[in-house]
Amino acid sequence: MAKDEVSASAVGAPMKRREDVRFLTGKGSYTDDMNRPGQSYVVFLRSSVAHGVIRTLDVEAAKASEGVLAVYTHRDIEADGLGGVPCGWEITQSDGSKMVEPAHPILASGKVRHVGDPVVAVIAETKAQARDAAEKITLEIDALPAVVDMRSAETAGAAVHDEAPNNVCYDWDFGDKEKTEAGFAQAAHVTTLEFTNNRLIANAMEPRACIGEHDAAGDRYTLITTSQNPHVIRLLMGAFVLNIPEHRLRVLAPDVGGGFGSKIYHYAEEALVTWASKKVGRPVKWTADRSESFISDAHGRDHVTKAELAMDAEGKFLALRADTMANMGSYLSTFAPCVPTWLHATLLAGQYTTPAIHCRVRAMFTNTVPVDAYRGAGRPEATYLLERIINKAAAELGLDQAEIRRRNFIRPDQFPYETPVALTYDTGDYLATLARVMTMADYAGFEARRQEAAGRGKLRGLGLSCYIEACGIAPSSLVGALGARAGLYEAATVRVNPTGSVSVFTGSHSHGQGHETTFAQVVADQLGIPADSIEIVHGDTDRIAFGMGTYGSRSLAVGGSAIVGAIEKIVAKAKRIAAHLMEASVDDIVFEDGQFKVAGTDKAKAFAEVSLAAYVPHQYPIEELEPGLEETSFYDPKNFTYPAGSYLCEVEVDPDTGVIDIVGMWAADDFGKVINPMIVEGQVHGGLAQGLGQAFIEQCVYDANGQLPSGSYMDYAMPRADDLPSFAVETDLVGTPCTHNPLGVKGCGEAGAIGSPPALVNAVVDALKPYGVQHMDMPLTPQKVWTAIDAATPKMAAE
Amino acid sequence: MYDFQYVKPANLYDAVAAMGSEDAQALSGGQTLTPTMKQRLAQPGTLVDLTGVPELKGIEVGPDSVTIKAATRHVEVERSAELRAAIPALVELASRIGDPQVRNRGTIGGSVANNDPSACYPAAVMALDGVVVTNNREISASDFFQGVYATALEENEIVTAVRFRRPDSASYQKFVQPASRFALTGVFLAKFGPEARVAVTGASENGVFRHAGLEQALSASFTAAAADPVAVSADGMIQDLHGTPAYRAHLIKVMTKRAVQACGG
Amino acid sequence: MPSVSMVVNGRQVSGEVEGRTLLVEFLREQLRMTGTHVGCDTSQCGACVVHVNGESVKSCSIFAMAASGAEVATIEGVANADGTLSVLQQAFQDHHGLQCGFCTPGMVMSAADLLKINPNPSETEVREWLEGNICRCTGYHNIVKAILSAAATLRGEAVAAE
Incomplete structure (x- = not known):
C-alpha cells in the first residue's frame, strides 16, 4: 500500500475514526432510529411503591382504550410458561452453600420489589395511546416496609424475597484469614477506614430501547436492542426466558449510544417485546424515557466497607x-x-x-x-x-x-x-x-x-x-470454577473476499470505543493492506459466528486477539496457495508488506492475487486444500x-x-x-x-x-x-x-x-x-x- | 403528555380571549411548562402561545426604571447593551439562567408567572422594587409572589411586563444546584441611596423573600462585614438532597457578602 | 389534526400533528430525520439541539406547532454542499470529539451557534456554553479542543477571504 496509507493506519498511529462521519452527519443508526413496518409500541406500568403485595390489578379499561392491541400481566407470562430473567454467575458461600437466587419475573408476580418494577405491558398503535391506556389500569398495592439501607437489611423485619429472610444473598470470604490475623498481630500500626462507595447510575446518553419482531413464515424472531453483547442476550433470552433456539432468534445491537456496563445485562423489556411480537403479530418497540431509565437500568457500585491495614513501623x-x-x-x-x-x-x-x-x-x-x-x-x-x-x-x-x-x-x-x-x-x-x-x-x-x-x-x-x-x-476455565455460567473467550471470523478486501466479523461490540478503526488498524498492520479495504462487522448474531461482547476493557485484548488468531490461519493457508502459484515450497514463503515472497528470490504474489486464486481455484492445490479464504478463531485468554x-x-x-x-x-x-x-x-x-x-x-x-x-x-x-x-x-x-x-x-x-x-x-x-x-x-x-x-x-x- | 389545543394569538386582545377557554394555560418559552407536561403533571385544555404577541416584546430603559415586556427572552436581556448600562446585575442574572438553549426560548414573563422557588428572576423583581404588569393591573413584587409556584395572578390574567426601579448598584450572586443548575441559593442585592434590599431565592420553603435583618444591617453600613453579625435563621429553609436548611442559611450570608463586595461595598 | 409547515434544512416540509407533538417528534417520527436525538425528558441533555430561525434550541422543549413557519436546521444539513464535513464537523473528527456519537448532533448544533455569536471563544466560554449539552463518553476534553480548533480555522478562513 502507499506510504501515507501505511503511516495513517499503522499500529501506534492516531488514525481518525472511520465511524465518525456517520455520527457527525446524523446518519448513525441507533435502535430508536429504526422503525419496522407495522410497528406497535409498548409502555410499561411500573410500580411506584418500593415493596408491596399487588392486591388489585384490573386492566380491562386499558384493553378497551383507543389504539390498544394487547395488555399483558404476569398471568399471560406464566400461561405461556416463560422463564424469569436469569443470573449469569453463581457464588458459593463461605459455608459451602450456594447463594440465594430468587426468581426474577419479567412482569411482577404477586409482589413488587422496587420503584420501577414492571407490572403491566400495554401495547398500542402509538406510544401516546399506550401511555393513555396505562393510566386506566387499576393497580392497588398493599405496601410492605421497604428494605432500603443495606446496613440494617438483616434486621429490617421485612424480606425482599421469602427465600432470604435476612436479606442476605450470600456471605462469602476470600484470602488467608489466619495469615492475615497473624499480620495484624505483629503490626506496629493499624489504620482503619470505614466508608461508602456510592451508588451510581450509568446514564449512557442513549436510553435503552428495543424492538421485537416475529416472522411468522419462518417462525423466526428478531430483537434489535441497545446491547453491549448481542450474542449473550441471544443465549440468555433464548435459552432461559423464551425457549427459542439460537437458529430461530437473531439479536442485533446496531449503533449503541454508550453502555458503561448498563447495557451488558439481559433486561425484562427485551424478552417482553420479543415474546409479544408473536402474540400481537406486529413488531413491538420500546424506548425508555430518561426518567424510566433511572428506575430500570441497573445501577452501579454501592458498597459499605470497613477496611484495616496493618503496617510495620516503617509503613510496610x-x-x-x-x-x-x-x-x-x-x-x-x-x-x-x-x-x-x-x-x-x-x-x-x-x-x-x-x-x-x-x-x-x-x-x-x-x-x-x-x-x-x-x-x-x-x-x-x-x-x-x-x-x-x-x-x-x-x-x-x-x-x-x-x-x-x-x-x-x-x-x-x-x-x-x-x-x-x-x-x-x-x-x-x-x-x-x-x-x-x-x-x-x-x-x-x-x-x-x-x-x-x-x-x-x-x-x-x-x-x-x-x-x-x-x-x-x-480464562474460561478459571471463571467457570469461580461460578460463571459462561465462557469468556471471544470469537472472530476474517473473510478475505476474492479481490482482496477483508470483512472482519467480531464478537466484540463497539458502543463508542471505536473498534471500526482500531480493529482495522490491527488487520491492516497484520495483512499489509490499506484500512480502506477492511470492514469491521459487529452487533449481529446472524452475521457473526459468536461473541461474548464488550465490557471489562476486554475488546482489544480478547476480541483483538481472536482477530489475530483468524489472521494467522488466513496467512498460513494463503502461504500454501502462494507456494503453489509460485511453485515453491511453503517453507520458503514469507509474508511481508502485503506480499507473499519466495525467500531469496524476487518472486512475489500480491495479497489480492492469492485471494483471487483462493476463489478462482484454477491453478490451485485442490487435492490438499479447500478453496476459499475465510477463517474463524476463538481466543480464550490465558x-x-x-x-x-x-x-x-x-x-x-x-x-x-x-x-x-x-x-x-x-x-x-x-x-x-x-x-x-x-x-x-x-x-x-x-x-x-x-x-x-x-x-x-x-x-x-x-x-x-x-x-x-x-x-x-x-x-x-x-x-x-x-x-x-x-x-x-x-x-x-x-x-x-x-x-x-x-x-x-x-x-x-x-x-x-x-x-x-x-x-x-x-x-x-x-x-x-x-x-x-x-x-x-x-x-x-x-x-x-x-x-x-x-x-x-x-x-x-x-x- | 396529554393532548391539548394549541393557539397562537397575534395580539394581546386575542390572547386574553383565548385564555378564557376551558383549562387554558399561557405558554411562553415553555422551558418549564413543556417538561412538566411531559411528566403528565399538567393537563391544559388549551395552550395559548404568547410569543406571537408583539405587545409583549421589548425592553424599555427609562431614567428611573426599566421595563421588560413579558415575552422577552433571557437571551435578549443578556445581550441588551442598554440594559447592561442601566442594570448590569439584571443582565448577569439573565446570562446565567439555565443554558444557552433555554435562554433562547425562556422568557421573563414565564419565569415570573411560574414563580419556581429556585428561579432567578423573582429575586430581582423583589430586590429591584419591581412591579408586575398584567393585562388589567399592576402588582407590586411583594404582593405578586405568594409562595412556592403561587402568585397573585388570577385566572385568565396575563403578565405583560415587569418593571424594575433602577438602583445605584446591584449584584446577583447565584449558587447553583449542581444537577438542575437552578439556584440552590441566590441573593439579589440592590442599593437605592442608603437603602439596601436583599432578596433571596432557592432557599425558603415559602419561595422568594427579602431578608429584613440583612437589609437593615447593610442599610446602616454597606460593607460585607456588616452582614457578619446578622442572624440568618435556618427555620423554614428547604431541605433536599443538595442542601440542608443550615447550609442554605449559611449560603445566604456568603452570597450576600459577595454581592456587597461586587457592588463595591 | 392541525397541520404544520416549516422549512427544514432549506426544504419546505409539512405534516399533520397533534398539539402535543414536539418539534423533535415531528423531525424524527414524521420526517424520519433521526439525527436529532432524545436523551432525557427534563430538557437538560441537549442531544436534541437544533436551530430554529438561526438560534440553538432544544427541540424536545418546543412544540412542532410553535415552529410553524420557522427555518429549522438540523445535523443532517450541516455538511458542505458536496457532502464533505463542515469545518466544525471535521474538527470533531480530527480531535476525537465524539465516541458513541449519541450526544454529537446536539453538541455540533450547539457549538455552531456559539461560533456564530462568538467567533473567538476562550476555553472557559466554550465550557460554559456547553452547559446544556451532556456527554457521558468524552469527558468533554476533546469536544472543547475541537470547538476551539474549528473556531481558529473559521477565523483563519475569514481572514483569507478578506
Missing part, C-alpha cells in the same frame, strides 16, 4: 482486612454476584506486596433497582479502598503519600508476581508510572501552589492514586491483563461554600502496547470524567421509603463541561506490553474511572488537613465539604 504493609456489604438491589442482575467478589477481593493487592489479605463480602437484597457492573465493576471499589486507606495511613504515620507507596510497590524485577488473592500479574512498572505522573503534575512545586492559594483564601490539596485493574476477562497507572488530582476548596474546583488531573497509564493513542487517550478522558463525577457530584439517593429523589437530571448531577478541567493524559510513556496475548495490549476503557475517585478524595482530604478532616464519603458535594469544615471550625478556633 503486613496485612489487609476488608469487610464489605454490597447492595444487589431487588433482583440479581446478569453479572451482579461476581462484581463485589471476584472482581473486587482479587484486586486488593493493588500495586503492593501486601503478603496477607482477607476479604469478607455480604451481598444484600434491598428494595432498590438491581445493582450490577458499572465502568470498572469491583475494581474501582478495590482501588478506592486501598488508595484511601493508604493515604490515611500515610497521614497517621507522617509519611509522604508517594513515599509510602514506593516502600510497598511490587518492583519491576518481581514479575510475574503472584498476589495473595489469586492473581498473577504478568508485567508492570509502578515506579515508572508514579515518577512520570509526579513530573507531569510538578509534585515538587505543590507546596508553593498551596501557599499561593492560601493567600487567596482557598484550600489547595493534592491527591495521589495508584491503581491496578484486571482486564481482558477472562490470564487477565493488568493495566496500571498513577493519577494525581489537584483541587482548590472554597472554605466559605465547600465548592471544589478541580484545577488539575494528571494520568500516567501503562496499557502495554497502544494501537491508537488518540482513541486510548479519549477512553481515559471519559473514564476520568466518570470517576470524578462519582467522587464529587454524582449522588444516587433513595429515601427511607425506597423512592428515588435523584431520579432525573434535575437532581442527579451529571458532570458537565464546566465542572471539569482539561486533563493531562499520557498513555505511552513506559509501556510494559502484556506478555500473554499476541498484541501485547492490556485494555484502557475503565482505567480513568478506577484511578480518579480516590485521587480526588485524597486531594480534598489533603486540602482540609488544617481542619483535621480524615475522611469524607463520596460524593464530596459542596454541602458535605462545608459541613465538614463547619464542624471543625469551632475546634480550630478553640485551639
Whole structure:
C-alpha cells in the first residue's frame, strides 16, 4: 500500500475514526432510529411503591382504550410458561452453600420489589395511546416496609424475597484469614477506614430501547436492542426466558449510544417485546424515557466497607482486612454476584506486596433497582479502598503519600508476581508510572501552589492514586470454577473476499470505543493492506459466528486477539496457495508488506492475487486444500491483563461554600502496547470524567421509603463541561506490553474511572488537613465539604 | 403528555380571549411548562402561545426604571447593551439562567408567572422594587409572589411586563444546584441611596423573600462585614438532597457578602 | 389534526400533528430525520439541539406547532454542499470529539451557534456554553479542543477571504 496509507493506519498511529462521519452527519443508526413496518409500541406500568403485595390489578379499561392491541400481566407470562430473567454467575458461600437466587419475573408476580418494577405491558398503535391506556389500569398495592439501607437489611423485619429472610444473598470470604490475623498481630500500626462507595447510575446518553419482531413464515424472531453483547442476550433470552433456539432468534445491537456496563445485562423489556411480537403479530418497540431509565437500568457500585491495614513501623504493609456489604438491589442482575467478589477481593493487592489479605463480602437484597457492573465493576471499589486507606495511613504515620507507596510497590524485577488473592500479574512498572505522573503534575512545586492559594483564601490539596485493574476477562476455565455460567473467550471470523478486501466479523461490540478503526488498524498492520479495504462487522448474531461482547476493557485484548488468531490461519493457508502459484515450497514463503515472497528470490504474489486464486481455484492445490479464504478463531485468554497507572488530582476548596474546583488531573497509564493513542487517550478522558463525577457530584439517593429523589437530571448531577478541567493524559510513556496475548495490549476503557475517585478524595482530604478532616464519603458535594469544615471550625478556633 | 389545543394569538386582545377557554394555560418559552407536561403533571385544555404577541416584546430603559415586556427572552436581556448600562446585575442574572438553549426560548414573563422557588428572576423583581404588569393591573413584587409556584395572578390574567426601579448598584450572586443548575441559593442585592434590599431565592420553603435583618444591617453600613453579625435563621429553609436548611442559611450570608463586595461595598 | 409547515434544512416540509407533538417528534417520527436525538425528558441533555430561525434550541422543549413557519436546521444539513464535513464537523473528527456519537448532533448544533455569536471563544466560554449539552463518553476534553480548533480555522478562513 502507499506510504501515507501505511503511516495513517499503522499500529501506534492516531488514525481518525472511520465511524465518525456517520455520527457527525446524523446518519448513525441507533435502535430508536429504526422503525419496522407495522410497528406497535409498548409502555410499561411500573410500580411506584418500593415493596408491596399487588392486591388489585384490573386492566380491562386499558384493553378497551383507543389504539390498544394487547395488555399483558404476569398471568399471560406464566400461561405461556416463560422463564424469569436469569443470573449469569453463581457464588458459593463461605459455608459451602450456594447463594440465594430468587426468581426474577419479567412482569411482577404477586409482589413488587422496587420503584420501577414492571407490572403491566400495554401495547398500542402509538406510544401516546399506550401511555393513555396505562393510566386506566387499576393497580392497588398493599405496601410492605421497604428494605432500603443495606446496613440494617438483616434486621429490617421485612424480606425482599421469602427465600432470604435476612436479606442476605450470600456471605462469602476470600484470602488467608489466619495469615492475615497473624499480620495484624505483629503490626506496629493499624489504620482503619470505614466508608461508602456510592451508588451510581450509568446514564449512557442513549436510553435503552428495543424492538421485537416475529416472522411468522419462518417462525423466526428478531430483537434489535441497545446491547453491549448481542450474542449473550441471544443465549440468555433464548435459552432461559423464551425457549427459542439460537437458529430461530437473531439479536442485533446496531449503533449503541454508550453502555458503561448498563447495557451488558439481559433486561425484562427485551424478552417482553420479543415474546409479544408473536402474540400481537406486529413488531413491538420500546424506548425508555430518561426518567424510566433511572428506575430500570441497573445501577452501579454501592458498597459499605470497613477496611484495616496493618503496617510495620516503617509503613510496610503486613496485612489487609476488608469487610464489605454490597447492595444487589431487588433482583440479581446478569453479572451482579461476581462484581463485589471476584472482581473486587482479587484486586486488593493493588500495586503492593501486601503478603496477607482477607476479604469478607455480604451481598444484600434491598428494595432498590438491581445493582450490577458499572465502568470498572469491583475494581474501582478495590482501588478506592486501598488508595484511601493508604493515604490515611500515610497521614497517621507522617509519611509522604508517594513515599509510602514506593516502600510497598511490587518492583519491576518481581514479575510475574503472584498476589495473595489469586492473581498473577504478568508485567508492570509502578515506579515508572508514579515518577512520570509526579513530573507531569510538578509534585515538587505543590507546596508553593498551596501557599499561593492560601493567600487567596482557598484550600489547595493534592491527591495521589495508584491503581491496578484486571482486564481482558477472562480464562474460561478459571471463571467457570469461580461460578460463571459462561465462557469468556471471544470469537472472530476474517473473510478475505476474492479481490482482496477483508470483512472482519467480531464478537466484540463497539458502543463508542471505536473498534471500526482500531480493529482495522490491527488487520491492516497484520495483512499489509490499506484500512480502506477492511470492514469491521459487529452487533449481529446472524452475521457473526459468536461473541461474548464488550465490557471489562476486554475488546482489544480478547476480541483483538481472536482477530489475530483468524489472521494467522488466513496467512498460513494463503502461504500454501502462494507456494503453489509460485511453485515453491511453503517453507520458503514469507509474508511481508502485503506480499507473499519466495525467500531469496524476487518472486512475489500480491495479497489480492492469492485471494483471487483462493476463489478462482484454477491453478490451485485442490487435492490438499479447500478453496476459499475465510477463517474463524476463538481466543480464550490465558490470564487477565493488568493495566496500571498513577493519577494525581489537584483541587482548590472554597472554605466559605465547600465548592471544589478541580484545577488539575494528571494520568500516567501503562496499557502495554497502544494501537491508537488518540482513541486510548479519549477512553481515559471519559473514564476520568466518570470517576470524578462519582467522587464529587454524582449522588444516587433513595429515601427511607425506597423512592428515588435523584431520579432525573434535575437532581442527579451529571458532570458537565464546566465542572471539569482539561486533563493531562499520557498513555505511552513506559509501556510494559502484556506478555500473554499476541498484541501485547492490556485494555484502557475503565482505567480513568478506577484511578480518579480516590485521587480526588485524597486531594480534598489533603486540602482540609488544617481542619483535621480524615475522611469524607463520596460524593464530596459542596454541602458535605462545608459541613465538614463547619464542624471543625469551632475546634480550630478553640485551639 | 396529554393532548391539548394549541393557539397562537397575534395580539394581546386575542390572547386574553383565548385564555378564557376551558383549562387554558399561557405558554411562553415553555422551558418549564413543556417538561412538566411531559411528566403528565399538567393537563391544559388549551395552550395559548404568547410569543406571537408583539405587545409583549421589548425592553424599555427609562431614567428611573426599566421595563421588560413579558415575552422577552433571557437571551435578549443578556445581550441588551442598554440594559447592561442601566442594570448590569439584571443582565448577569439573565446570562446565567439555565443554558444557552433555554435562554433562547425562556422568557421573563414565564419565569415570573411560574414563580419556581429556585428561579432567578423573582429575586430581582423583589430586590429591584419591581412591579408586575398584567393585562388589567399592576402588582407590586411583594404582593405578586405568594409562595412556592403561587402568585397573585388570577385566572385568565396575563403578565405583560415587569418593571424594575433602577438602583445605584446591584449584584446577583447565584449558587447553583449542581444537577438542575437552578439556584440552590441566590441573593439579589440592590442599593437605592442608603437603602439596601436583599432578596433571596432557592432557599425558603415559602419561595422568594427579602431578608429584613440583612437589609437593615447593610442599610446602616454597606460593607460585607456588616452582614457578619446578622442572624440568618435556618427555620423554614428547604431541605433536599443538595442542601440542608443550615447550609442554605449559611449560603445566604456568603452570597450576600459577595454581592456587597461586587457592588463595591 | 392541525397541520404544520416549516422549512427544514432549506426544504419546505409539512405534516399533520397533534398539539402535543414536539418539534423533535415531528423531525424524527414524521420526517424520519433521526439525527436529532432524545436523551432525557427534563430538557437538560441537549442531544436534541437544533436551530430554529438561526438560534440553538432544544427541540424536545418546543412544540412542532410553535415552529410553524420557522427555518429549522438540523445535523443532517450541516455538511458542505458536496457532502464533505463542515469545518466544525471535521474538527470533531480530527480531535476525537465524539465516541458513541449519541450526544454529537446536539453538541455540533450547539457549538455552531456559539461560533456564530462568538467567533473567538476562550476555553472557559466554550465550557460554559456547553452547559446544556451532556456527554457521558468524552469527558468533554476533546469536544472543547475541537470547538476551539474549528473556531481558529473559521477565523483563519475569514481572514483569507478578506
